Amino acid sequence: MNLPTYSAILVDGLRAARRVVVLTGAGVSAESGIPTFRDKLVGLWENYEPADLATPAAFLRDAALVWGWYEWRRMTVLRAQPNAAHRALTTLRALVPELTLITQNVDDLHERAGSRDVLHLHGRLAQPYCAGCQQSYVFPPGIPDFPPGGERIEPPRCSQCCGKVRPGVVWFGEDLPRREWQAAMDAAKRCDIFLCIGTSSIVRPAATLTEIAASAGALTVQVNPTSTDADGVVSVSLKGPAGAMLPELIARTWGRDRADKPATSPPEVIVSIQAEGGSITLLGRRNSEGLWSYARKVGDQTPTLLDDEDGGRAMQSKSQWVTTWPKAVALLDRYPWAMLSGSEVHPEFRERIWSEVIQRLKANESASTDRARERWARACRRDHNGGNARHSDIT
Numbered sequence: 427m428n429l430p431t432y433s434a435i436l437v438d439g440l441r442a443a444r445r446v447v448v449l450t451g452a453g454v455s456a457e458s459g460i461p462t463f464r465d466k467l468v469g470l471w472e473n474y475e476p477a478d479l480a481t482p483a484a485f486l487r488d489a490a491l492v493w494g495w496y497e498w499r500r501m502t503v504l505r506a507q508p509n510a511a512h513r514a515l516t517t518l519r520a521l522v523p524e525l526t527l528i529t530q531n532v533d534d535l536h537e538r539a540g541s542r543d544v545l546h547l548h549g550r551l552a553q554p555y556c557a558g559c560q561q562s563y564v565f566p567p568g569i570p571d572f573p574p575g576g577e578r579i580e581p582p583r584c585s586q587c588c589g590k591v592r593p594g595v596v597w598f599g600e601d602l603p604r605r606e607w608q609a610a611m612d613a614a615k616r617c618d619i620f621l622c623i624g625t626s627s628i629v630r631p632a633a634t635l636t637e638i639a640a641s642a643g644a645l646t647v648q649v650n651p652t653s654t655d656a657d658g659v660v661s662v663s664l665k666g667p668a669g670a671m672l673p674e675l676i677a678r679t680w681g682r683d684r685a686d687k688p689a690t691s692p693p694e695v696i697v698s699i700q701a702e703g704g705s706i707t708l709l710g711r712r713n714s715e716g717l718w719s720y721a722r723k724v725g726d727q728t729p730t731l732l733d734d735e736d737g738g739r740a741m742q743s744k745s746q747w748v749t750t751w752p753k754a755v756a757l758l759d760r761y762p763w764a765m766l767s768g769s770e771v772h773p774e775f776r777e778r779i780w781s782e783v784i785q786r787l788k789a790n791e792s793a794s795t796d797r798a799r800e801r802w803a804r805a806c807r808r809d810h811n812g813g814n815a816r817h818s819d820i821t
Contacts (some may be wrong), residue, residue: 451625558589
């Protein structure tokens with residue numbers, strides 16, 4: 427697909443840009459086969475509109491119906507694969523000095539394509555939490571398997587207060603997460619180029635980010651197959667699917683070899699800790715089915731990946747990563763747990779890591795273990811406080 431001739435403005439702008447901001451919507455995920463909120467529901471939910479299920483009131487009224495629908499959505503997401511648009515944005519990040527990726531999507535496909543530090547305005551399916559005390563909940567490993575028409579499923583109960591666990595998404599009428607929204611506004615105010623991709627631009631407050639960027643003097647670009655409410659705001663409008671337009675834009679700007687280079691997915695930090703013997707990091711790598719494998723990095727040197735029976739020998743291939751959580755914990759067990767303090771805890775593993783710490787410290791009552799508990803509690807804490815913006819619609 428060829429870009430319009432007037433896109434020379436965009437090509438020159440991208441080459442010179444220092445700060446680029448990208449806002450993605452449901453259209454990007456739809457290219458991976460994920461239904462949007464405007465698609466008609468089927469099966470158990472055929473008599474409902476999606477907006478009728480995505481509210482706190484709906485969860486209070488029929489939690490099993492709502493949880494079952496979101497579990498079906500989570501299954502669909504885990505079975506989907508990142509598409510060319512997701513991969514192109516990972517490539518773009520390596521080509522510009524600073525890129526801020528903001529998404530209205532809840533599916534983590536950006537992360538699975540290799541993007542990092544994504545600002546999720548509408549939450550994440552992979553991060554449910556207790557509706558009562560906000561304690562995070564960790565899904566069991568693997569992809570759930572439900573019939574195509576769905577089923578009612580009672581939500582799990584919180585291990586702290588026995589309250590019902592709710593989906594980790596922002597529902598209609600709820601506040602956007604404060605940190606993410608503030609960071610998104612700040613980025614829009616100071617960027618050189620702002621791209622809104624695969625979004626209808628009617629979802630507020632997210633849609634206002636394009637307006638904020640335009641008012642601040644940024645070159646604003648829309649990538650969408652059809653016209654949207656942003657047509658009169660953006661400087662350049664590229665009509666077409668993101669999976670075709672973005673690789674072509676990168677090829678036109680930096681050369682075909684950059685656009686065709688596959689994006690890599692570096693390991694994610696599950697937890698970084700300080701122990702009596704020095705620093706240690708547990709790394710994780712997720713495959714296309716959403717399943718994790720684990721390895722250890724010791725010290726601040728180039729990552730030395732070791733298996734659970736390493737004897738100090740460095741890994742030579744990815745195939746030596748361990749694939750179960752007990753083996754992952756065994757990578758850390760050679761260090762005295764009472765001396766551990768944690769930081770940078772991956773949200774999907776907060777509950778698991780906290781449980782492991784408590785299990786090892788509960789039999790060792792001392793001032794040092796009390797301090798270790800406090801440090802780990804801070805490291806594993808998750809903030810679910812509301813923000814200063816309200817979610818009024820979902821793409």
